[in-house]
Structure formats: structure tokens, C-alpha cells
Amino acid sequence: MARLRAGDRVLLALDFDGTLAPLVDDPDASRALPEAVVALDRLSGASGLELALVSGRHLDDLSRLAQVPDGTWLVGSHGAERGRRVAGALERVALDLPPEAAALRDEIGDDLDAAAGTVGGARVEHKPASVVLHTRTATPADAARLTELALALGEREGVDAMHGKDVVELSVLDVTKGHALADLRGELEVAVVVYVGDDVTDERAFVTLGAQDVTVKVGPGETAARHRTDSPESLAEALGALATGLDLP
Numbered sequence: 742m743a744r745l746r747a748g749d750r751v752l753l754a755l756d757f758d759g760t761l762a763p764l765v766d767d768p769d770a771s772r773a774l775p776e777a778v779v780a781l782d783r784l785s786g787a788s789g790l791e792l793a794l795v796s797g798r799h800l801d802d803l804s805r806l807a808q809v810p811d812g813t814w815l816v817g818s819h820g821a822e823r824g825r826r827v828a829g830a831l832e833r834v835a836l837d838l839p840p841e842a843a844a845l846r847d848e849i850g851d852d853l854d855a856a857a858g859t860v861g862g863a864r865v866e867h868k869p870a871s872v873v874l875h876t877r878t879a880t881p882a883d884a885a886r887l888t889e890l891a892l893a894l895g896e897r898e899g900v901d902a903m904h905g906k907d908v909v910e911l912s913v914l915d916v917t918k919g920h921a922l923a924d925l926r927g928e929l930e931v932a933v934v935v936y937v938g939d940d941v942t943d944e945r946a947f948v949t950l951g952a953q954d955v956t957v958k959v960g961p962g963e964t965a966a967r968h969r970t971d972s973p974e975s976l977a978e979a980l981g982a983l984a985t986g987l988d989l990p
């Protein structure tokens with residue numbers, strides 16, 4: 742808040758699932774908390790403040806689910822996709838996926854489908870640059886077995902495995918949320934980046950940020966972030982308090 746008041750440009754970047762939106766069993770039912778939606782609307786009026794969502798979600802999904810104000814930058818697929826909310830719609834930069842990466846994505850997608858497709862409670866999500874194994878509603882035994890299999894697929898050349906909360910994401914592009922934040926920092930020419938996230942993929946962003954930045958972990962667990970908030974609910978409250986502190990209506 743002090744940096745904004747001093748006239749510095751600040752990027753407030755937030756993860757979506759588990760951060761703005763509480764985790765739920767059905768990824769399609771995920772929504773940002775109403776209090777967070779209101780707070781972000783208010784913050785969009787702050788001079789010098791850029792807003793961004795930086796998510797592992799497919800950009801179309803993120804744009805459909807996130808109720809963010811115009812001007813918000815949207816980063817999907819952990820940095821592989823980029824867009825911006827303009828006049829209530831998604832303005833996107835096309836994803837440039839080399840044919841060999843697309844072929845590898847399809848191969849590991851087929852392998853995961855074959856292993857998990859018929860297992861109750863497990864689900865395979867296909868995204869533009871990755872394939873995701875979800876085990877949130879699988880039995881512990883199935884979750885352990887399928888996770889091991891997915892991590893083995895992640896050892897193939899050209900595949901990057903990210904093991905998160907009940908999820909293994911296999912990406913065929915070398916992207917991280919940290920790279921995405923570095924790109925946004927350069928393009929938007931901000932002095933300070935504030936990043937808030939809850940999962941292991943967010944740790945890849947926390948470790949890239951410097952002493953001038955602000956890193957916030959949502960929920961329990963080991964983290965490289967320097968600050969912590971309990972839950973999406975407490976984060977929504979803090980965002981509202983920030984808007985109030987900045988005298989935003």
C-alpha cells in the first residue's frame with residue numbers, strides 16, 4: 742500500500758484455485774469467493790496497480806470462471822497462455838505449440854487415459870500444453886498408484902511434471918508461473934510484484950521474486966513465501982481491507 746501511495750507501479754498477481762476460489766471436487770464448479778470478486782473490482786480503480794490471475798488452468802477455463810474486472814491480465818496453463826479481460830471478453834495471445842510438443846502431449850494423454858480412464862474418482866484433464874491427472878475423489882490406493890504412474894510419465898524427455906494437491910500435471914512446454922511473472926514485470930514496468938498462491942506450482946513463482954516483492958502463501962504447508970494467510974476467505978478479507986486502505990469506493 743505504501744509503495745502505491747509513493748507512486749510506484751505494482752503488479753498484484755493471484756493464483757485462482759485454492760487462492761481466490763476454495764478447492765472443490767468438481768473443477769467446473771470452482772468460483773472465486775464473492776468477497777474477493779468485489780475487492781478486485783474495487784482494486785481495479787487503484788492508480789498504478791495492475792491486476793493479474795496466474796493459473797494452471799486452461800486460459801478459456803480461467804476466463805470463463807474468473808469474474809475479474811476489465812484490464813486484468815490472465816495467464817493460463819502455468820504461463821503457456823496469456824490474455825487480458827477487455828470489455829468483458831477475453832483478448833488472447835495465440836499459443837504457439839510446436840508440432841512435436843503437441844504429439845508428445847497426445848501420447849502421454851493417451852497413456853494416462855488408458856491407465857486412469859476407467860478408475861472411479863480419477864480424472865484426466867486435457868489442456869493445450871499439458872495433461873493433468875486429478876485424484877481428489879479417487880481412493881487413496883488408486884490415487885497413489887496413478888500418481889506414481891503419472892510421475893513416471895513425467896520423466897520422459899520433454900515432459901515437466903508438477904505434483905500438486907491431488908494432482909499431477911504433465912506439461913510439454915518449459916513454463917512456470919515464475920517465468921510468467923518475470924515477463925509481466927518487464928512488460929508492465931512495475932517496481933513491485935505481489936504474488937499470492939497456495940500450491941506447489943506457486944512455489945515456482947515465490948522463489949523467483951526478490952526482496953522488494955511480496956509473497957503470500959494461502960493455507961498451511963512449507964513455503965518459500967514470506968507471508969501467509971489462512972484461507973481464501975482470509976485473503977478475500979485482506980483484499981477488501983487493501984481497497985479500503987487505498988480509499989477506493
Ligand SMILES: O=P(O)(O)OC[C@H]1O[C@H](O[C@H]2O[C@H](CO)[C@@H](O)[C@H](O)[C@H]2O)[C@H](O)[C@@H](O)[C@@H]1O
Nearest residue numbers: 756757758764765766768771796797798877908
Ligand atoms: O494454478 P491454479 O489456478 O491453482 O490451478 C491449478 C489447477 O486447478 C484446477 O484443479 C484444482 O482445482 C480443482 C477445483 O477446486 C480441484 O478439484 C483439483 O483437485 C485441483 O487440482 C484445474 O482443474 C487444473 O487444470 C489446474 O492446473
